[in-house]
Amino acid sequence: MPDSIHILIVDDDPVIRDLLAEGLSGSGYRCETACNGAESLRKLRASSFELVVSDIDMPEMDGVQLLQEIKKTHPDTEIIMLTGVVDVDTAIQSMRLGAYDYLTKPFNLAEVRITVERALEKRRLIRENREYQRTLEARVAERTAELIRKNREVEELFDRLKSSYQTTLETLATALDTRDTETLGHSLRVASYTVAVARRMGVVEPELTDIYRGALLHDVGKIGIPDAILRKPDKLTPEEWVEMRKHPEIGYRILQGIHFLEMAREIVLSHQETYDGSGYPRGLKGKDIPLGARVFSVVDTLDAMTSDRPYRKALPYEAARSEILRFSGTQFDPDVVKVFLEIPDEEWAEIHRRVMRDVLARDQMRF
Numbered sequence: 001m002p003d004s005i006h007i008l009i010v011d012d013d014p015v016i017r018d019l020l021a022e023g024l025s026g027s028g029y030r031c032e033t034a035c036n037g038a039e040s041l042r043k044l045r046a047s048s049f050e051l052v053v054s055d056i057d058m059p060e061m062d063g064v065q066l067l068q069e070i071k072k073t074h075p076d077t078e079i080i081m082l083t084g085v086v087d088v089d090t091a092i093q094s095m096r097l098g099a100y101d102y103l104t105k106p107f108n109l110a111e112v113r114i115t116v117e118r119a120l121e122k123r124r125l126i127r128e129n130r131e132y133q134r135t136l137e138a139r140v141a142e143r144t145a146e147l148i149r150k151n152r153e154v155e156e157l158f159d160r161l162k163s164s165y166q167t168t169l170e171t172l173a174t175a176l177d178t179r180d181t182e183t184l185g186h187s188l189r190v191a192s193y194t195v196a197v198a199r200r201m202g203v204v205e206p207e208l209t210d211i212y213r214g215a216l217l218h219d220v221g222k223i224g225i226p227d228a229i230l231r232k233p234d235k236l237t238p239e240e241w242v243e244m245r246k247h248p249e250i251g252y253r254i255l256q257g258i259h260f261l262e263m264a265r266e267i268v269l270s271h272q273e274t275y276d277g278s279g280y281p282r283g284l285k286g287k288d289i290p291l292g293a294r295v296f297s298v299v300d301t302l303d304a305m306t307s308d309r310p311y312r313k314a315l316p317y318e319a320a321r322s323e324i325l326r327f328s329g330t331q332f333d334p335d336v337v338k339v340f341l342e343i344p345d346e347e348w349a350e351i352h353r354r355v356m357r358d359v360l361a362r363d364q365m366r367f
């Protein structure tokens, strides 16, 4: 498409100017001419040129100065220099300064046309490459932004899903509490107490959530224990105890196949184990008992003692502390007891208040 190509021919010799203009116009280029540097710069400001063919030896501003000026203000314009035989050194210097090539006078038009075509081809390739780079960067930036957006959406969905799982589990645990001990909020409290101790022991997410869920669902297996045993006001017979002691395994079976409760399930199975190995169902000992279960058994005692029961009022935290300390190393893991004792009463009371606020709010929503 030479007709869309604009060429500026600069020479103080009108014969050469016209010869070139005519020759290149004949090849279909749109040509303009200028007789010196100042005029060419004026024309370059007025319209855009793909190519300048400039003489080197001109009065006032010579071709080299013009070249430098054009490269500064129109870096996309290619330049071919015209030189007499004696000026070859200067022509080479011009190429170092950014000229595409030089033509030695006298030249023939065929040679000029070939050099012009090559200069324009080089320019086209450079621009194409630059455009490709630019669109490539834009495409990469666009795709990256899209991926970040999608990622955020997935994270939000995951958070919503997690929180709805949590609510479901908490509702289930609250329902279980009502059937069993009639102590409203027991499971939610021990779950939060367990997390408070575990966190202090250096447990981080996602294990912290697993531990929370395990503590929350610890007695889920009591679903399988008949009311006659579970709610029996008198002492259980040895046979009834055998039934009752099945609840960790029943719970473990109930949660089988629920992928996100895999770790929690281990705590459910082990929550009745004791540090010295006298617990059930497996008689696990010491650190063989999952940490979540070891922490749970300490805070379960705390909650049992510091909650109102039908037959007695809540005991002070101090009483729970000394009871737990008394059984450190036998029923309880001494490392857990040590961390447990570091937590001030106020922190337990605060968790208690917060959980009960949530439980009551949930209760109101239901009715």
Ligand SMILES: [Fe+2]
Pocket (backbone or CB within 6 Å): 218, 219, 247, 271, 272
């Ligand atoms: Fe239990």
